[in-house]
Amino acid sequence: MSTFKVSVQETSNDTIIKFEVNKFITNHQSFEFNNIDDAKPSPLAQQLFYLPFVKKVYISGNFIAVQRFDIVQWADVQEEVSEQIEAYLNDGGVVIIEDEAPKKVPVTVYAEATPNPAVMKFVANKKIVTSLFEFTSIDEAKLSPLASELFHFPFVKSVFIEENYVSITKYDVSEWQDITVEIREFIKYFIESGKEIVLAEAAEKLEKTTEQLDTNFDGLDDTSKEIINILEEYIKPAVASDGGNIQFISYDETSKNVSVLLQGACSGCPSSTFTLKNGIENMLKQMLPGKVEMVEAING
Numbered sequence: 001m002s003t004f005k006v007s008v009q010e011t012s013n014d015t016i017i018k019f020e021v022n023k024f025i026t027n028h029q030s031f032e033f034n035n036i037d038d039a040k041p042s043p044l045a046q047q048l049f050y051l052p053f054v055k056k057v058y059i060s061g062n063f064i065a066v067q068r069f070d071i072v073q074w075a076d077v078q079e080e081v082s083e084q085i086e087a088y089l090n091d092g093g094v095v096i097i098e099d100e101a102p103k104k105v106p107v108t109v110y111a112e113a114t115p116n117p118a119v120m121k122f123v124a125n126k127k128i129v130t131s132l133f134e135f136t137s138i139d140e141a142k143l144s145p146l147a148s149e150l151f152h153f154p155f156v157k158s159v160f161i162e163e164n165y166v167s168i169t170k171y172d173v174s175e176w177q178d179i180t181v182e183i184r185e186f187i188k189y190f191i192e193s194g195k196e197i198v199l200a201e202a203a204e205k206l207e208k209t210t211e212q213l214d215t216n217f218d219g220l221d222d223t224s225k226e227i228i229n230i231l232e233e234y235i236k237p238a239v240a241s242d243g244g245n246i247q248f249i250s251y252d253e254t255s256k257n258v259s260v261l262l263q264g265a266c267s268g269c270p271s272s273t274f275t276l277k278n279g280i281e282n283m284l285k286q287m288l289p290g291k292v293e294m295v296e297a298i299n300g
Contacts, residue, residue, distance in 0.1 A: 004089035006082045010074075011065070015055075017074050019085050020063045022130065025095045027194030030060035030126075043094045044085070053077065059095065061127045109188040111180045114167065114243045118157070119264065120176055121243035122187050123165040128197045132162040132245055134263045143202035146190055155179055160243070160264035161197065167243035167264040223291050224251045227258060230287055235280060239266055246280070249298065256293040258284060 009018040031042060034056055039045035045057040048066060056067040064085060068074060089095075112121040133144060136158045141147035146166070147159040155174035160167040166187055170179070191197070217225065228248045235246050244266030249259040260280065281295040 006086040016067045018065045033057045107191045119169045121167045134160045144198040146197045259296045
């Protein structure tokens with residue numbers, strides 16, 4: 001079983017630090033505690049309030065945010081707090097006592113069309129996964145209870161899940177106007193029920209943990225690293241808004257060819273495949289002169 005790992009993330013408010021966890025620690029709920037008495041539903045928050053500099057604790061999804069009093073600076077104590085939270089979670093410490101927790105906030109999910117007519121994007125008002133996942137068959141979806149159940153709908157061809165949305169590719173047997181409401185309500189109820197979207201070990205088994213991705217990145221040549229950084233900064237944000245993703249596969253130094261994988265709404269889209277391929281190709285040629293000749297776009 002994979003262990004909890006906590007990383008420190010700064011925020012725009014210098015009195016608040018986020019301690020990000022590599023797995024979800026609440027059932028897609030958020031909690032704010034202002035003092036130790038207020039924190040009775042959360043043994044973790046109560047423990048943090050024993051630290052004299054802790055002013056407020058906010059717990060949500062896969063992170064704990066802590067606001068400090070001015071008696072210390074985060075630079076002096078943040079690593080100690082991070083280690084304390086990590087040790088608490090790995091010792092089986094309780095984050096939220098469900099029976100005492102405040103009533104959970106209802107989940108909202110809305111449907112959003114994508115440039116790919118076969119794909120619809122279903123967006124939730126909260127974070128549902130910490131990595132992106134794509135499943136193209138019910139066999140692949142064993143690591144995702146949500147995807148597994150979605151594949152029981154006869155019109156679902158593939159499922160793409162990222163941060164706060166689910167992109168579904170359908171077969172031509174159904175039209176979106178006939179099935180959108182049914183899928184939206186199903187996803188909404190699934191999240192509200194507190195069920196696991198993907199299994200805790202999914203990211204590790206699919207080599208999607210931060211540590212595994214960093215290790216794979218470090219093993220690449222310099223040009224491949226430059227290509228990935230360009231994709232991350234300039235390409236991925238745009239395609240993510242349309243319910244898709246671009247994943248680097250390989251770079252051949254001899255032929256100067258780049259291979260990328262189109263996922264989610266990008267995969268199989270009659271208009272975007274050519275546009276994306278040429279858009280990426282032109283950008284890489286411009287930003288890496290003499291290093292890139294062609295980009296091969298493969299549908300996921």
